[in-house]
Amino acid sequence: xxxxxxCYNDEAMVTSWTRAxxxxxxxxxxxxxxxxxxxxxxxxxxxLLPTTAATTLYKSKDMVIDGPYAETKEALLGFYILxxxxxxxxxxxxxxxxxxxxxxxxxxxxVSLFVPGSDMSAxxxxxxxxx
Amino acid sequence: xxDEAWTHAALSSARPQAIAALLRYFRDLDLAEEAFQDACLRxxxxxxxxxxxRDPTAWLIMVGRNAAIDVTRRRSRQQPLxxxxxxxxxxxxxxxxxxxxxxxxxxxxxxxxxxxxxxxDLPATQQVALALRIVSxxxxxxxxxxxxxxxxxxxxxxxxxxxxxxxxxxxxxTPGPVERxxxxxxxxxMIYLVFNEGYSAGPEEDARSRFCDEAIRLxxxxxxxxxxxxxxxxxxxxxxxxxxxxxxxxxxxxQVILLDDQDRRRWNRQMIAEGLALTDKALRHHRPGxxxxxxxxxxxxxxxxxxQDTDWRQIDLLYAHLEQLQPxxxxxxxxxxxxxxxxxxxxxxxxxEPLAGRLGGYFHFFxxxxxxxxQLGRHDEARVAFDQAIALARTPAEAAHIRLHLDRMTTEAAxxxxxxxxx
Numbered sequence: 323x324x325x326x327x328x329c330y331n332d333e334a335m336v337t338s339w340t341r342a343x344x345x346x347x348x349x350x351x352x353x354x355x356x357x358x359x360x361x362x363x364x365x366x367x368x369x370l371l372p373t374t375a376a377t378t379l380y381k382s383k384d385m386v387i388d389g390p391y392a393e394t395k396e397a398l399l400g401f402y403i404l405x406x407x408x409x410x411x412x413x414x415x416x417x418x419x420x421x422x423x424x425x426x427x428x429x430x431x432x433v434s435l436f437v438p439g440s441d442m443s444a445x446x447x448x449x450x451x452x453x
Numbered sequence: 454x455x456d457e458a459w460t461h462a463a464l465s466s467a468r469p470q471a472i473a474a475l476l477r478y479f480r481d482l483d484l485a486e487e488a489f490q491d492a493c494l495r496x497x498x499x500x501x502x503x504x505x506x507r508d509p510t511a512w513l514i515m516v517g518r519n520a521a522i523d524v525t526r527r528r529s530r531q532q533p534l535x536x537x538x539x540x541x542x543x544x545x546x547x548x549x550x551x552x553x554x555x556x557x558x559x560x561x562x563x564x565x566x567x568x569x570x571x572x573x574d575l576p577a578t579q580q581v582a583l584a585l586r587i588v589s590x591x592x593x594x595x596x597x598x599x600x601x602x603x604x605x606x607x608x609x610x611x612x613x614x615x616x617x618x619x620x621x622x623x624x625x626x627t628p629g630p631v632e633r634x635x636x637x638x639x640x641x642x643m644i645y646l647v648f649n650e651g652y653s654a655g656p657e658e659d660a661r662s663r664f665c666d667e668a669i670r671l672x673x674x675x676x677x678x679x680x681x682x683x684x685x686x687x688x689x690x691x692x693x694x695x696x697x698x699x700x701x702x703x704x705x706x707x708q709v710i711l712l713d714d715q716d717r718r719r720w721n722r723q724m725i726a727e728g729l730a731l732t733d734k735a736l737r738h739h740r741p742g743x744x745x746x747x748x749x750x751x752x753x754x755x756x757x758x759x760x761q762d763t764d765w766r767q768i769d770l771l772y773a774h775l776e777q778l779q780p781x782x783x784x785x786x787x788x789x790x791x792x793x794x795x796x797x798x799x800x801x802x803x804x805x806e807p808l809a810g811r812l813g814g815y816f817h818f819f820x821x822x823x824x825x826x827x828q829l830g831r832h833d834e835a836r837v838a839f840d841q842a843i844a845l846a847r848t849p850a851e852a853a854h855i856r857l858h859l860d861r862m863t864t865e866a867a868x869x870x871x872x873x874x875x876x
Contacts, residue, residue, distance in 0.1 A: 334466040375730040389680035432730040
């Protein structure tokens, strides 16, 4: 089974770490990453920019609002990684997706660090290898 | 999983909101600071024992408020303190205050706290010192060291600034939309002042260069509270994009390295990513302002992997736009750098000549003038301009940088006859 692990923390605190503090945390994490990677268990890992860099498209009203998706009624059901030239292009892509699947919202959050991890393309979600 | 470092980080990240809320409650800056200090001491004792609270900020406000009320009560009636247990268990009280903090009060609280630091009667350095002391929580010693003054002198300055604020009266009514916009603009300017104090520090002035991080933190804080303000996005982006170059700006000897000569691999990619994202976000509002345009200029530099990839035409256009938004001889001077790359040194020189009167005491004016004259082969005039720049340099690094040009001219001049001889 593939699992997505979603990371939560106090944003004001994490964004005010000094370079040295940040590096220290990343170094500790990379020990775990390396182990998982060696076992072929690590897929893409990302670090997101702060919520101040987020923009949200509310699908039903086709409204683009600055900031993260703050409602607690809806649940996180999935996510995409898109490679776009600009926020405009990302918003347009979301509008296309919204047309195909209305309801709810898309939060658009730039990625600050992308670790591709192992190639997971030869694997189905149940975890057995495709033959 | 809670260590002392975590507690300290939590206390410092809660500080602006907590002090802002306590200021609304007590309407007195000193009392608010004291109350927060008290709450921090209790947190250091209480959190390791009972585990961290669900919402550290709300806990600190609640405990700080109770502690300060106790102090006032004790002062007036000499009553004994209530037992510690009474304020240790705050789970129930917490949710109530969180609800109250969730509304627009909270935004306006933080804005008010920042706004009192930028009282127009206070000189710029006092505004900066006050914000760093009250909002960021730097110690008087740290601030004094950064400004190269004695601790007691800085203590006095801060006390005087606070007295002036108290005398002027802190505005406690909820601001209307126009007032809010005015306060935001004043606060943005003050945050950028804090940043520039840090940015202008030399490489060995650690105490002062830390201000850049503090200013960025304040920018992000403001942006979390005012998410749709393009100028606050622009300000935060501008600071991130400039600070991203910090590690490439000085050589091992402490000399300034110009943008063109910086090792761009040492630029902080994370900060650049955040700065670019915020610039992009701001532009969608189509409400340009000076911070956004300056951020856009910094973004053009950040996007260029090599100096020769820089889109100078774009930078020239952006400076022309900035000249309209915020006409100033310094902006024109900066534009001239871009113009020299697009239309050559002659056009740039023509652009800055009329500024001689107003920028006659400005180091960068003579630095650029010398550089342009040098490119035009007018060596004697260039030398005069460079000498004037050195006389006006504010730091040894600035002077040393100009001396490099002069040395190069001398070497080249000495080398020229032999080069001719080789032909």
